[in-house]
Amino acid sequence: MPRVGLSREKLIEAGASLADREGFAAVTLAALARQFEVKLASLYAHVRNSEDLKTGIALLALDSLADRADAAVSGRAGKEAVAALAEVHRRFAADHPGLFEATRFPLNAEQAAGSGGMRLARAMRAALRGYGLSEADEVHAVRLLGSFFLGFSLLELGGNFAHSQPAPDLSFTRGLEALDATLKTWVKS
Amino acid sequence: MPRVGLSREKLIEAGASLADREGFAAVTLAALARQFEVKLASLYAHVRNSEDLKTGIALLALDSLADRADAAVSGRAGKEAVAALAEVHRRFAADHPGLFEATRFPLNAEQAAGSGGMRLARAMRAALRGYGLSEADEVHAVRLLGSFFLGFSLLELGGNFAHSQPAPDLSFTRGLEALDATLKTWVKS
DNA sequence: GTTTTTTGCCTAATATCATTAGTTTTTATG
DNA sequence: CATAAAAACTAATGATATTAGGCAAAAAAC
Numbered sequence: 146m147p148r149v150g151l152s153r154e155k156l157i158e159a160g161a162s163l164a165d166r167e168g169f170a171a172v173t174l175a176a177l178a179r180q181f182e183v184k185l186a187s188l189y190a191h192v193r194n195s196e197d198l199k200t201g202i203a204l205l206a207l208d209s210l211a212d213r214a215d216a217a218v219s220g221r222a223g224k225e226a227v228a229a230l231a232e233v234h235r236r237f238a239a240d241h242p243g244l245f246e247a248t249r250f251p252l253n254a255e256q257a258a259g260s261g262g263m264r265l266a267r268a269m270r271a272a273l274r275g276y277g278l279s280e281a282d283e284v285h286a287v288r289l290l291g292s293f294f295l296g297f298s299l300l301e302l303g304g305n306f307a308h309s310q311p312a313p314d315l316s317f318t319r320g321l322e323a324l325d326a327t328l329k330t331w332v333k334s
Numbered sequence: 335m336p337r338v339g340l341s342r343e344k345l346i347e348a349g350a351s352l353a354d355r356e357g358f359a360a361v362t363l364a365a366l367a368r369q370f371e372v373k374l375a376s377l378y379a380h381v382r383n384s385e386d387l388k389t390g391i392a393l394l395a396l397d398s399l400a401d402r403a404d405a406a407v408s409g410r411a412g413k414e415a416v417a418a419l420a421e422v423h424r425r426f427a428a429d430h431p432g433l434f435e436a437t438r439f440p441l442n443a444e445q446a447a448g449s450g451g452m453r454l455a456r457a458m459r460a461a462l463r464g465y466g467l468s469e470a471d472e473v474h475a476v477r478l479l480g481s482f483f484l485g486f487s488l489l490e491l492g493g494n495f496a497h498s499q500p501a502p503d504l505s506f507t508r509g510l511e512a513l514d515a516t517l518k519t520w521v522k523s
Numbered sequence: 524g525t526t527t528t529t530t531g532c533c534t535a536a537t538a539t540c541a542t543t544a545g546t547t548t549t550t551a552t553g
Numbered sequence: 554c555a556t557a558a559a560a561a562c563t564a565a566t567g568a569t570a571t572t573a574g575g576c577a578a579a580a581a582a583c
Contacts (some may be wrong), residue, residue: 148549148560168484175522175540181363184543195541207562251492258497277424282502285508288495291480296485299438305451306477308443311470319474319521327516337531374570376532384570389555487568529580540569545561553555 147277149183153191157201164202164243169250171243172202203250207261209306210237210248212266224325230272231294231321238298245298266291276328293320338372342380346390350362353391353432358433361391392439396450399437401428403457411462413514420459420483420510427487434487455480465517475517482509 159180160172174195179187192198199307207210210233217229238245269287278286297317306313348369349361363384367374381387399422406418427434441449458476467475486506489495495502 146548146561151560173540174542184562186543186563189542190560199376249488249492254493254497257493262494267565272369282508284498285499285505285512287507288489289482289509289512291494292485292489293481295488296481296483297477299484299488300477300481303440304446305480306444308447311473313477316474316477319471319479323474323478323516323523324512326519326521327512329359329517330515332511332515335532335577338547342529362569363571372531374534375572379531387578525583527580527582529578531576531578533576534574535572536574537572538570541567543564543566545563545565547560549558549560551556551558553557 149181151181151183151187151191153201156188156198157205158190160202161205161247163246164247165241166243167245168243169199169202172199174198188204193310198211199247199250203247203252204256206241206244206247207265209241209244209261209311210234210269211261213237214265218268222272224227226272226275227290227325227328228321230268231290231317234294235301235317236300238302241324242302245302263319273328276331277326278331282331286331288321290324293324338370340370340372340376340380342390344370345380345387346394349391350394350433350436353395353436354430355432357432358391358435360390361385361388361436388436389438389441389445392436392441392472393445393449394500395430395433395436396454398430398433398450399423400450400453400457402426403454407461411461415461415464416479416514416517419457419511420479420506423483424487424490424506427491431491434491452481462517465519465520467520471520475520479513482513 156177160178163176163180164172172324174188174192175185178188188198192201210262213232213233217233218226221229248262251264257263266287269290270283273283273286273290297313297320301313306316345366348366352365352369353361363377364374365382366387367377377387381390402422402522403419406422407415410418437451441451444450455476458479459472462472462475462479465475486509490502
């Protein structure tokens with residue numbers, strides 16, 4: 146019986162593709178075993194357990210998002226950079242809901258420290274450079290923007306904006322304008 | 335064999351309690367069957383399936399959150415009301431993470447229309463009354479605030495603010511101040 | 524009170540997913 | 554070529570979920 150030639154990387158890649166096509170919940174060890182035409186137990190030679198596989202997919206998804214964020218803020222600052230970054234988040238969530246969901250898989254501190262999540266925070270700080278905030282205020286602003294990006298995408302994906310007008314596009318734009326305005330005149334303590 | 339006296343309401347209540355104690359993921363038909371000392375298949379006389387049960391729990395959790403929101407904005411408007419509402423969201427998420435997660439369970443349009451989620455939106459609009467926004471701008475603001483509340487709680491619960499200073503409390507306060515400032519001078523199109 | 528109907532709970536079966544321990548076979552290494 | 558390492562398999566186990574049919578408790582009807 147020749148070996149199929151599985152590897153951890155292959156499983157993670159295939160898992161991410163499956164997440165993108167059918168949603169993160171469709172990613173199971175059983176599904177991947179079927180895809181590679183091996184017995185399920187064979188996968189344990191390459192991943193510790195289901196959670197280990199999903200962690201790998203989450204890290205890959207975060208890196209994918211971070212790549213796009215880095216590209217978006219490159220050569221930009223201030224309002225333009227923030228808007229570009231916001232667009233990246235929203236487009237990623239809308240175009241790749243399965244991968245977006247994967248980015249939300251819980252990671253431990255060590256995993257998070259080396260992840261695309263940190264790169265995202267750096268891209269956000271780079272985008273905020275044009276606002277001239279202090280170091281502490283920059284963190285507050287990163288958290289404010291990060292919360293808005295995440296919350297908006299989740300609410301939109303969940304259909305929360307589907308039952309009322311105006312269209313979400315406009316709310317997104319107006320929300321960014323409001324945030325830009327307040328960043329320009331950041332309140333002092 | 336005397337009947338245990340199960341009912342749909344009892345199962346939903348017990349499920350919500352279990353979610354609160356051990357997290358939403360711990361809520362399974364099997365777990366509830368054990369708790370009531372009946373065979374799992376018996377539960378199907380009261381709920382259609384696992385999703386039906388979880389939908390019921392989600393609606394109960396949303397109502398619980400909405401009750402707190404209504405109480406918080408009662409007799410308040412403007413900055414004070416928004417801050418109280420924000421606190422309710424954040425406290426609920428932090429004190430009842432299992433129930434908070436339940437509120438995020440997907441609902442169809444009909445279920446959502448009659449849910450505590452609509453009451454939350456109303457409480458939000460009531461809180462915004464003090465800012466004198468137009469009807470359309472009010473929707474944008476509801477979505478901006480709702481996104482921030484949800485996003486902040488999720489990031490905080492996920493440990494995203496655990497690896498850096500300043501403490502999340504301060505970021506939350508400063509974020510609200512920034513949002514208050516921009517609501518006061520809402521950008522015109 | 525008795526009889527009939529409804530409905531709650533159980534049994535049996537089935538399906539799916541996940542994990543572990545040990546075995547066999549393939550591939551890599553010396 | 555022989556040996557060791559590792560990939561893939563087998564068997565077993567455990568957990569969750571759902572369906573169909575049967576039995577008996579409780580409710581409804583007489």
